[in-house]
Amino acid sequence: MASKELKVFTREEVEKHNTDSDLWVIIDSKVYDLTRFKNLHPGGLAVLVDPEIAGQDATEAFYGLHRHEVLERPQYARLQIGTLKDEQPVIVSRVIGELSTVPYAEPTWLTGGYYSPYYKESHRRLQKALRVFVDEVIYPDAQAREEDNKRPSLSVIEEMAKLELHAMRMGPGKHLRGRTLMGGIVTPEEFDYFHELIINQELARIGARGYGDGLQGGVVIGLPPVLNFARPEIKEKVVPDVLAGKKFICLAISEAHAGSDVMGLQTKAVKTPDGQHWIINGTKKWITNGTFSDYFTVGCKTEGGFTVILVERGEGVETKPIKTSYSTTAGTAYITFDNVKVPVSHTLGPEGGGIFVILSNFNHERWVMCTASARTQRVIVEECMKWANQRKAFGRPLSSQPVIRNKLAGMIARTESVQNWLENVTHQMCNMSYKEQAQKLAGQIGLLKMYSTRCAQTTAQDAVQIFGGRGITRSGMGRFVEHYHRTVPFDALLGGAEDVLGDLGVRQAIKGMPKNARL
Template sequence: MPSQRDELPNRRSTSPHRLDLAAYITPPCPQPSLYFMAEKSMKEFSLEEVAKHNTEGDLWIIIDSKVYDLSRFANLHPGGGNVLYAEGVAGKDATDTFFGLHRQDILTKPQYARLQIGKIIGQEPQVRPLAPGELSQVPYAEPTWLSKGYSSPYYTDSHRRFQTAARKFFMEVVAPESARCEESGKRISQEVVDKMAEANIIAMRLGPGKHLKGRKLLGGVVTPEEFDYFHEGIIHAELARVSSRAVVDGLLAGLVIGVPPILNYGSLDLIEKVVPDLLAGKKYISLAISEAFAGSDVAGLQTTAVRDGDYWIVTGTKKWITNGVFSDYFTTGCRTDNGFTVLLIERGPGVSTKQIKTTYSSVAGTAYITFDKVRVPVANTLGEVGNGLSVILSNFNHERWMVVACSIAAQRLIVEECLKWANQRIVFGKPLTSQAVIRSRLAAMISRVEACQNWYESVTYQMNKMSYNEMSKKLAGPIGLLKQFVSRTGRETAEDATLIFGGRALTQTGMGRIIENYHKTSGFDAILAGAEDVLGDMGVRQALKKMPRDARL
């Protein structure tokens, strides 16, 4: 049967756009951006000069010390030209009015940036976008370990250097692509995948291990030997800061959860055959476990694998498979006569996929997969036949931890958005922050994200001190409880943020677009990688197994 996959032009080609990785090893204080360098060459005007241009056909305004000529643009203004006159901003400083309606990134778009004709004499801009790699100065926008004047028992200078380089990379390489893909629904470009592979970000998202040996990580800012789970967590956090929930998954999340079973349970020959192309971004993979009749109930899967000599014959379906639309391989759970078994299935005859429409963008490549009597070499068996449940359950720990890392970073971004908006939004003549109910919601959001951060860091520290098998035995319950807690706080924060932004939180563009997208997709974390109720119950059941017999009140 022919493959039903979207055509991916040039997906196997080597990108001609080489990446200067050395550029991402930056000092703590970023170099001045082009945003500021351009200020020096601007023509200067006095306030009196600008004030003369306040009539129809001759309209200038000031936004954050910059002068804009809107004479021709006025009638193209989305709200109509009359709004500019009705607001009383013609020929005047419109900074407060502008930032009450628009995000600052509007001013950097080419079609609006070209309207700028100069600046006001003696004034300097007070509002600017962050330079690539720069930390936000908004309270609680960054975790404590990145905040000036604070210490951490977990993070070192190595982690701080790595974070600066990672943020610069994601802001410059991934952020623009993320915005395009979220809107278009098309999968991430091969060019960006190539750059991620060259920086070894794809490999680092799998955590520390032998797969990093001999690799130059993000231009050499950290060595494979010192790379740990805190470094990996930084990658997930920085990715979540610049990407929607759909793009986080679309940027090869299927690889992050589909490759570990190969590395931990595959034969050396299989690893050498498959893994290099996956880590190089030349081929793609998904974890194919969930089915229409079995999600969190992994033991209830119905896809079957029947032994036929040196092959397995696989028949069945999988549903909600992240990256499945464009995957070349599928790490697949199957039922056999000897019990649950995991196989690596390559796309070929009998394998077909089709897109599933979900609440978030189709950039994630969420798929329904059909296996129709697919012949799979026995050599592609991962782990022992009948021991597939252990293979998958041990793999869930890392997947759930990754979801937690991304979710906390996304929640922190929402806190930052709300603090900015509540501080600049004027209602009844005062900023939103003057209202006790708004401050109460902000307090709850901040408290939740800080609680999540500290529990996450504690668990991550334990991961660094344990072997893979120890993590499977000791951390499955704590990670399950952590994920339940984080996913619930995410939905609570999404609700608070929506109420703080009001009607703007309901629109896909403009001031509240980040809030709208987060509110729409925050529930995904409660379902993916294990439903939160199931994980909470699992965490308690595992704790009860360890209850001492002599424990009594």
């Protein structure tokens, strides 16, 4: 279909069309005919026929009430009839794959004129390609699914699998051997935790928390125990299909009676008399991706102690959705295991050795959450910087108010400090053996997660104050701020409550206190 030919007008010509039967406006040098639209305007007719709007340049008024994306919607874009003579638009649409030019909207390593010791050319290539992919493929699906509460589209999962994104989200390791990562942009041999950090942070930009967890969040935390502790024949059956996006897995640890207290769980697994099978009975709660998972990495109480068992969906396994603060696109589930029979060969690690299996998984899980938390805080910084610059109050931009600048200063400082601590920890991960990471970084990562999630909650509160009523409205100007404020507590709870993790970090530090240290 051919595009409509746009005419060129002078401001004087536009001014003549200022009645409710002939109503034009100017927005950023573009001329719109609102005559037929006026009765459909959500704000009512009176707003449009105001003498300062009808036939006038309504750019400032428009951006005080609407996001730029409104003009890009087909039903509104077709209202444009022309442009202004000798004038060009100042406000540009979001360009797919491009970096933001708003101060502090990007980490310094991506900002022109700044340097970093951590990132190599392969990191930059991966970031550039991934941003295009997220903007083109994931972002539109994320916004739609966050609204309709359906699981992430399988077509998106398939496209991610083609680029081996599911495999890369498991971190560096043997599972990457022989795979073509992101079309060959990075090799399996050079892939490190900074590459994984980039993936996590680019995915976090979508501003849809439920969808973010629904987009294989269960795989990120549920598959590593299989990769690291399952018998070869189990890995051969499960891992290829999961990394190809054909099967889905989740981590099922938390219960109504045991959250951060992993050893207090009550789900039981008892061996059959012949010793060949487990019979599992119990329940799990708040399990991410549980409603659509094919496999469950389950923490159980056994005669030998705490044990982790891989359970395949089948007879006796029932999942029910749990409605939480974010959308059900995350697949959060309540799971019931009723006399579920599982081969003993599905035990992950030794019987009674489940605590090591889970603890080895926790560091990576918590680190992943820190990477996402750092990036989503930056998304909110960008939203607030834009709003403070364009919103007028008391006849001046919000940014002219000292109290607003103070809130922005706190947001920026917290975001930058979280990112820099995160990059330091990531550098240690790249240079430590797995055993060293377990010994030295559990406390660091615990403290980092506590700090990042507390920073995030303060930033969410400040952002709502900056946006005012729009910050508690699910649509419109403050929709990302409202969503962030509503869902930010998830990060403070998932993977270990922040208070528990802070205490873990201090206990680790106290263990390392030298005996001869005195004031």
